[in-house]
Amino acid sequence: MTQLRPDLALIAAHVAPGSRVLDVGCGDGALMAALRDDRGCDARGLEIDGGNVAAAMARGLSVAQGDADVDLAGYPDASFDYAILSQTLQTARAPHVVLDELLRIGRRAFVSFPNFAHWRVRLSLLLGGRMPVTRLLPERWYDTPNIHHVTVDDFRAHVAERGLAVERAWFLRGDRQTGGGAANLLAEHAVFLLARNHHH
Template identity: 80%
Template sequence: MTLRPDLRVIADHIEPGARVLDVGCGEGTLMAALRDGKGVDARGLEIDPLNVAAAVARGLSVVQGDADVDLADYPDGGFDYAILSQTLQTTRAPDRVLDELLRIGRRAFVSFPNFAHWRVRASLLWGGRMPVTRLLPERWYDTPNIHHLTVDDFRAHLDDRGVTAERAWFLARGRRTRPAAANLLAEHAVFLLRL
């Protein structure tokens, strides 16, 4: 099974047998890879009923729900990892969703598109319009991305909240790029967090 580059980073860094909650799990691609490859006890929360049905058809434990409201129902420390991949920027209250992730999981993986990537900047500068790219294919009016964050925005938010980033990976064209210039060069970021 081929995983998106950010999901591959996450899968590679989860211990076998861990208890995982994948929030915004889609059709359960990451959950299936973790279950089949590492014997992980994976659970999922997904807002789209078609994705929930597809995940359940794969034999995965996924419920329909909204990260903005339904994470409050999960117990403190109920999972080794809470995962939010390419979903933070689509939530109404990303700061509260992040707080819930860190309450539910002993550690949390968060991945998101970096809206400060040089191609996004160039598109705005030279074209004067919101970019439509391979990784951000929707137009401004049909995008699920309602919060446009950057690597530096996320780092500052973690500092403000006293959250520790144990590790971070920055990806461009599916490969790792340098952390020092991540805000400019990374298309996606993956953070492993703990309180």
């Protein structure tokens, strides 16, 4: 068993066995391999980086090279039980469009992202006026792929505005879960399980 990143382990544990899954921005396929091997899922991936695509294919996974911002339009409605977007939301040019696409393609969507309102980020901005470089946010401001700095509260507000249902949410602090109460301040990472609202 490969040691999955904490947010991925959480997602893997909550995907129903035998589901059809689309992993958007699947990286080297670590999560897809776990879903296939441990949960008997039919996992497909979309990944922009050629090296990652090759690594995932070497694991015998079905991955297409493509960009979440443009290539999700090609997938048919409700073709997957789950669409997963882990740490890719903040790198998308139009995250709100990507979210809509996820919930069009999948019946449910898992979305995980680093919380830019975490206290360390706030402290770094407050004391030094600089974007922090931490274990979870290792790049400097100019070479980071994170072009949208989303916070837990921003995401909650956006989801409510779009009329999407939050089925569950988990908050990580380092590698451990933390409560949702002060998540905007304390969580370094958030994982949301979203579903379409049936009223739309």
